[in-house]
Amino acid sequence: MHHKLETIKEVISNYIEINEEEWRSYSSGFSVQTFRKKEILLAQGHLCRDVFFVVEGLLRVFFVDGEGEEKTFHFSFENTFSADYESFLKKMPSNYSIQALEDTTVVLMSYDMLHGGYKILRNGEKLGRLLAEEYFFIFNDKIQAIYTQSPLERYNRLIQKFPNILQRIPQHYIASYLTISSVHLSRLKNSY
């Protein structure tokens, strides 16, 4: 447990100054859980009760669209946070599902814990601001990708950001994430 919390401490320390005493009190609210490959951490339509911090493994955020088709929205790699943040903040049913693509260990941060931290930590609200800004950036990137980038550009950016993604994630999920067909993705891969 202790070791698993080291990375999240580092990540949070990148956002805000937090001393040992604060950390001890704050991290006592965390819990750690391991999910098996393919296990569902959050099901669309359910309340997202926790923000997940990925210690080890890999998560896929996806949803079923109006036509009943499954769309992959986002991949959460090690040392990043994952959630349906709207469901979490507004306490409403989730629009997304979250699934483990590998055996995955996460730190769970509940609503009460996170919002308690905003009050308890000297820089708690700042942490909340920076987390919300990060979420905003992810969604902003997504919108830019959908509207302004060609499939090839989207593919190149993905590979640049996550060089080993093709080894870790099945091709049909990557194609769905890029909003292209699997055939199209094969063609892009083979053009290198």
Add this chain to the structure above:
Amino acid sequence: MHHKLETIKEVISNYIEINEEEWRSYSSGFSVQTFRKKEILLAQGHLCRDVFFVVEGLLRVFFVDGEGEEKTFHFSFENTFSADYESFLKKMPSNYSIQALEDTTVVLMSYDMLHGGYKILRNGEKLGRLLAEEYFFIFNDKIQAIYTQSPLERYNRLIQKFPNILQRIPQHYIASYLTISSVHLSRLKNSY
């Protein structure tokens, strides 16, 4: 000036507790500017130096996509904030342009002013967190609309949210916002 700042004070007071003294010091950094109909407040590729709070009038947030086509992304009505928030926060060139669709009066909040407020105001960071969360919600809604809603659903939600939008905004901007053709929009309107 004083009257124009009343609405932004109300909006900020909905987010956080702010006393008279704090407000006087904080709002002394605001400036107020009026733009004529069609005037550009922010041009794509330029740095977004300010967050705009719309006191009166109406803004359109748009961008030119990879194919050189202009796409309307968002409308900012009275008593809401408008910006390319990523450009503003990261001090990078803007991906969007912002244009006045009517004669529009805005309160300008600069980066230094807003970030100064995070430190000066007792609840400054909380204000920043809630603003970032609001931005996140706007982008989240947009993504949900693109991926999961039919054109009719998107239209119905828009009309529900902004009942007088058809009177205030030219049809081709609304069609672009809904990512449908003007002909398609006419059909949706006439089906009522």
